[in-house]
Amino acid sequence: MKYIGAAYLIYIGIKMWRSNSGPSTQVEMPQVPAFQIFRDTLLVTTFNPKGMLFFVAFLPQFVDQTQPVLIQFFILGLTFVTLGGVNTVFWVTMAGGLRKVVNGPNTLKRLNKVGGTGLLGAGIFTALSGRVG
Secondary structure, rough: HHHHHHHHHHHHHHHHOOOOOOOOOOOOOOOOOOOHHHHHHHHHHOOHHHHHHHHHHHOOOOOOOOOOOHHHHHHHHHHHHHHHHHHHHHHHHHHHHHHHHOOOOOOHHHHHHHHHHHHHHHHHHHHHHHOOO
């Protein structure tokens, strides 16, 4: 199985290298109201159990039980959400700035070469690595 997986990775890597992808084209995105995006994001985040599990598992270790607990949870939660928001704004800004670069005529070819090289390397490493398990 290991060699079959390695061969498949090498095959995909070669296929990506040989890909003759031309210039990327601009895809027309549907216009969605900002309120609808905010509402949908809020609903998904609110009902995602991973967020609640994170707060239940992570925050209590930073709470001093000799002080009012509710205020500490509020401050820690607010700090986490604020830092997450700053992180999101940073990445959205970076992605918006890179849009022109990514839509450039040779970008897809370069990305295929980089991805193909990575897959080739992973396939060769897998094939030459020691016994698994």
